[in-house]
Amino acid sequence: MSEAPTSVACSNCSLRELCMPAGLAPGELARIDELVATRRKVRRGTALFQAGEPFTSLYAVRTGFFKTCVASGDGRGQVTGFQMAGEIIGLDGIVNDRHTCEAVALEDAEVCVMPFDRIAELAREVGALQHHLHRVMSREIVREHGVMLLLGTMNAEERLAAFLLNLAQRLHARGFSSSELVLRMTRQEIGNFLGLKLETVSRTFSRFAEQGLLEVRHRQVRIADPARLAGLLPNPGGT
Structure with a gap:
């Protein structure tokens, strides 16, 4: 460094x-x-x-x-x-x-x-800086609650769909495409975060591709049908 x-x-x-x-x-x-x-x-x-x-x-x-x-x-x-x-x-x-x-x-x-x-x-x-720091810390707490919900109540398809939609949303806020993703993390790291085995992550990516929800080429992923992907979630449209 x-x-x-x-x-x-x-x-x-x-x-x-x-x-x-x-x-x-x-x-x-x-x-x-x-x-x-x-x-x-x-x-x-x-x-x-x-x-x-x-x-x-x-x-x-x-x-x-x-x-x-x-x-x-x-x-x-x-x-x-x-x-x-x-x-x-x-x-x-x-x-x-x-x-x-x-x-x-x-x-x-x-x-x-x-x-x-x-x-x-x-x-x-x-005061604006103090309020912002409080918001940042609150956002971290909300994120941790979201991860607990993800791991505690969702199946493999729901977990991966929520992960991809959240990632796309965050990238879009930074001026990037809301559907074209380049995954910087490995399938193994995604599985570790989502509480899934590597084989399960790979099978779920393949299933989404077969269903026309995603187009996958190595680490390049295009969300082909965001509405249907969001429809897999317990609360459609949320991440």
């Missing part, structure tokens, strides 16, 4: 609306620009941080994809989420001042480093 002064300030970054609060005054934006003064490049397969490391910063993903993992009781890794540009990583460390999971780059990536002590100090003065 390497660090360098950022050449793209928050005030003119195209991802600002995703990871920073809206409606900040010019002076407030300038203070945030000073706060986020460091970028870090993370090579594919490298950990941004590991479980047990001291917590010092939050990280806003600028480019690339990450997965977060925790170690289970028997030492095996459990994928807990996938993060993309405009999303915040590192919230797990706030509670005990140490990270409880590791974040690994699924491709060459870059993050903006946000020292948490300085964020907390600025948030006390800038």
Whole structure:
């Protein structure tokens, strides 16, 4: 990993609306620009941080994809989420001042480093920033509840459909196609996250392709019939 002064300030970054609060005054934006003064490049397969490391910063993903993992009781890794540009990583460390999971780059990536002590100090003065941090943390709680629902009540087809639709929705919010996906994670990693065996994930992808729901070519996936795919969910249209 390497660090360098950022050449793209928050005030003119195209991802600002995703990871920073809206409606900040010019002076407030300038203070945030000073706060986020460091970028870090993370090579594919490298950990941004590991479980047990001291917590010092939050990280806003600028480019690339990450997965977060925790170690289970028997030492095996459990994928807990996938993060993309405009999303915040590192919230797990706030509670005990140490990270409880590791974040690994699924491709060459870059993050903006946000020292948490300085964020907390600025948030006390800038109400919009404090409110935004609360929203980010709340969104993480909601996401965890969604994963629990996914693993506890849905069958294999419902789990994979929900995963693909959620991924497409998040990518579309970043200006990408809502139907054309390039999966940065492996089938094994998808299965680990969804609580499914690799063979089940592969069979379900094949079944969706046979049914005309997807067009699949290695890691390139096109959602051919979003409405029918969403119709597989217990609450159609939701993820």
